[in-house]
Amino acid sequence: MNNTIILERTTFSEIPIDYTWSFSDKTIKDTSYITHGYYTYPAKFIPQLAARLILENSKEGDIVIDPFMGSGTTVVESIVNNRIGIGTDINEIAYLLAKVKTTPIKTSELLQEFNNLDFDLQSRLNGQYDYFLKKAEQILPKNERIDYWFLPQQKEKLSIIFARILEIQNNDIKDFFLIAFAQILKSCSVWLQKSVKPTRDPHKKIYEPLTLFLNQSKKMLKKHFEFDKILNQSIKNNIDKFRIVKCSDSRNLPCEKDTAALIVTSPPYVTSYEYADLHQLPSLWFGYLSELSEFRKKFIGSAYKDDRKKIDLKSSLADKIVLQLGENKKGKEVKNYFADMLESFLEMKRVLKKGGRACIVIGNTEFNGVKILNAEVFQEQFENIGFKTYNIIHREIPSKMLPSTRDTKTGQFVKVTDKNLKLAYPTEYILIMEKL
Template identity: 45%
Template sequence: MINVIEIPTQLENLSPEAILELFKAKGIDKEWSFAESRPSDTGKWTHGYHRYPAKFIPQLVERLAVEYVSGREVHINDPFMGCGTTIVTAISKSFFASGTDINKIAFLITKVKSTPIEPIYLDKKIQLLLSKLSFLDTSSVPLFGVIEPLIPAKHLEKINYWFTAANKTELGLILQAIHGEDDKDLRDFFLVAFSHILKNCSIWLQGSTKPTRDLKKPPVKPYAIFKRHLKKMQRGNEVFFNIVPVEIRQSLSTRLNIKNGDAKQQPVEDSSVDLIVTSSPYVTSYEYADLHQLSTLWLDLFDNLSEYRQEFIGTAHKKYHDKHTQSAIAQNIVSQMSLVSRKMASEIDAYFIDMQAVFNESYRILKNGGRCCYVIGNTQLKGVEILNAEVFVESLQQSGFLIDRIIKREIPSKILPQTRDDKTGRFASANKASRDAYPIEYIVIGLKE
């Protein structure tokens, strides 16, 4: 039997005090941990196309869909698509899928992962691309003269900072060949494979979520790993292609509505969505603009990194001077943090202001009887408890939702750093950290009546 919080009076808003008490009494729901899921299960289909931090597993989305929706005219939305777990799951079930992500690399990954390509056609295109680059298999053939390397000139200084001269040239040759593909779906497929290999081919400190160089790291040669990853993606695509019904593949544009954009502005009409399943960013945890910097440099996706950073929710680069969070629980967190770090306090305030706007948008797009499922964990920064889940409950109520259910789950399979250093508030290796960062997380479910 699933252990869930019993909401005392669902039709009445819970007070901040009642919310805090509910979370203190909450036990872990073992059935939602999916501890039995193997990497081959969580990385099935197209889910292994690209590395991505803090991605949740498809089994979680599938379980929520089974519990809350049925039929083929279901519409599922994800305002923080990330690497597309919710969107891919929706398409696999023949649902309508919509969503956004401000991260341009995330949007590209989601678009490619949710677009099945006819396997024979894909195989021919892969073979053609690799044949153009076959001279990279041997060092005896000159690199120049066959294809000229494509290296974004305006980002050359930063690319030189992260890549050896040899790898920079080889990557430029691969990128030029990719851009010779006329079919946009195929070109995007190849670009995702290209993006995935960049960290391995650079001197970026492997495993680091911060832009850190490892001058002792031997970068992997690009062509061999690119070819290997293309084959892995090809296998995933074939399985996904055979799962998605023919009529859905043939009318994908009518089923898939995703945008590179703000979570506070979904590309759907009022009261049109049945279920929202999303894992929102955490306050000051990841700087996604920095984390995917290598990809955005090579694919030339921004002009000004500083301006690009400020578009993200949860970034340390955003502050509001004319408004504050309306959540009493959040206000208390901000007050505690202001005694330690006024800068971080303003960042936390901005995060909860943004999330309230996202909850308002969720309420707008959901049908009556629809639910939003927000996956979020609590953490600690500089000794202050950041009760994200509790704030989400209060804020969802302020947006008009009834709190239908709260699930507490262990996250043995979630791909993210598990430890923090209390003094710095930063992620740290296990031997240097003082405690777990995200040992558990919550699924906060709001109901629109």
Template identity: 50%
Template sequence: MIQTKSTIELLRKIKIEPSWAFADKTRKDTAYATHGYHRYPAKFIPQIVSRLAEKYTKQGDLIVDPFGGCGTTLVESKVMGRPSIAVDINPVAVLITKAKITAIDPFKIEKEFATFQKRLGTYNEKIRVKAPEHERIDYWFKPEEKRKLAFIFAEISKIKDRDVQDFFFCGFSNILKNCSIWLQKSNKPTRDFEKKPSEPIKTFLKQIKMMLRGNARLFELLSEKGYLKVPSKVICTDARTIPAQDSSVSLIVTSPPYVTSYEYADLHQLTALWLEYTKDLSDFRKRFIGTSYHSKKDLVLNSALAEKIRNELLKKDKKTAEEVSAYFSEMNQVFVEMKRMLKKGGKTCIVIGNTSLKGVEILNAEVFVEQLQNLGFKIADIIKREIPSKNLPSVRDETTGRFAGINDKNKVSVYPTEYILIMEK
């Protein structure tokens, strides 16, 4: 208990470090090279990763991200000549990451694109195309867009070179929302029957042209430095089973999922449906940490503060108490895995904010510090940073969960500041 109190006090005393907000960075800076290929909820900005990697590693050191998301850590590691491994339970994240870390020779991909563009030009309404047979496809797409998307999809499927195919599938994935009746800007799967979906072929070509510029820039950066062959690996698996050897990793940089915050499985269902990553959405959901579908048995919280938060929540709502407990327990297992693979003296940098549920403060940062200390980690540094609103919507509607305008009456603020916990093994 004494430790709990001191952890809270310790973090409360930490002052915001303005330079870590990177408030001067424009979208062009944060989306440079391949970073802008695909939207992804709660991605962090590349500048956080490169600054940490600069400080804590040298060329050749292995960097890992156990919650790799759309691959920010991997792209930055490669640009800096550090080998890297990321895992993510979401196959859509893995597809995006693969495309982002694979710099394809610009001449080759431009040529492929020219051929592809010609093939798309042959589209007419009489061409026979086959869309995946899933009732959810018809739920989200109107017949005309569905036909055109199926045509694009079939053409991508014919591409033999796997890197080129992933590049095009990544682009395809990013246009699906705009070409569907998914309510614009909503992070909840909601239909908008008034919406006029974007025309798929035009939208796809525009998306690919943007990606071609990003790929050319990455290729140039890596060629200049001789880093084209720096190993970079992404695997679709759980953060508790990372394919890295014991004591082999110099640095971990990651931003974990939040408890019941984003349902990644719901958010990426359009891609998952088209690419047939899953036939069963409910099974897909269960694999994610932070979702409400997990076993609530045999939980090890490994933190007095986490126990306290659970008890507070139990007074308000049993289900939320169980979900938060499961989350902390699963995060503790991830920390065990981090310890296994880190070298002695290696650092883990965890980007995390606090939040509140049912009126109870969920002190993620404080709980993580306690859990990591209980596992034998030492605090190396703790940074508090502001999240500039252009990078992350700062208000959300409490009832619908949608991102809200500044004047909406139901708004609640979400993560205006966050911590970077730097813990040493």
């Protein structure tokens, strides 16, 4: 581990970029190795980043936690590096995904179940279509939003696939195929491809559900075999002792106080993504979405949260930012966000042992000319609740596709499509805070 670096709380943009944290040599194959590529989860960080933080700041057998685990990158990297991985996320899809990505399954059983599925689905969809469609219709959750996103023909075929997956007896194997199903939903719907906002595209090319499902399952099978090979045998045999994933709030971690060595996380941003909307398609099929408006409020950073009473944000910079934004919707959203994040940091403090570290990957943003200095605010909040700054890393986020930036009016991620516009890659910070 490096020596402690003392940093003044100035704007972090002046910190030189450390290019060893760019991982620009990594290909998509590298970043989707073992189970990491099962599902397209927005704003996930790359496994190499999580792995380096874990290796440099903890040792084998330590507890590593991600309170905003999303697709479970930190938890996967924790167990393959012989740590105990704990993760929470408020989103049921994230929970299911992280569970599937970290659950070892016997190769022969998985393959057998895939062959059975393949055989049954071919005959149901080609031969006994009407009979199985009737059966499937009884299972499918009733929600008019499904008809909004799926044309009747795709919906029927997807229903037959979904109903067949639900017949699988072994829960781990059933969940594995549910994730394959979740991953193909966007391509089988009229959801505007590549859009993170729920937008309909009437001209979209829609793919054949069975072909997509079988191809996705095959891809995942191959990756699962890789995962099975590299996972330590004793972890494989006792997975429930080495990995705890839960669908719950970051402010209520499933961990005893003063026991964890490390937190590695990338928290949500204020009103950048509406995570509740993003995972709408699988949530609809799996029956997770009865009340979208109530569901949205649980997400930190959502624009739909109820306003809070007066609260001490434990950061004079946060107070200044909120004041600058003014008494309007945006001002309230940012205040709520910093308040929610402060509560998450207090929970991190509860579970970390003395000397334990919290690594927070976060970028800054801007609304209507007001700089939302998330990283600087978080550092101040941490220091005011009993942490010291161990290190702050300024990193570049290389993008293999179009570089993205944030719209300075809305703060949302947008792709830069103007070829003449030269845009430096966006950067972000890794705060490494140590519990005193």
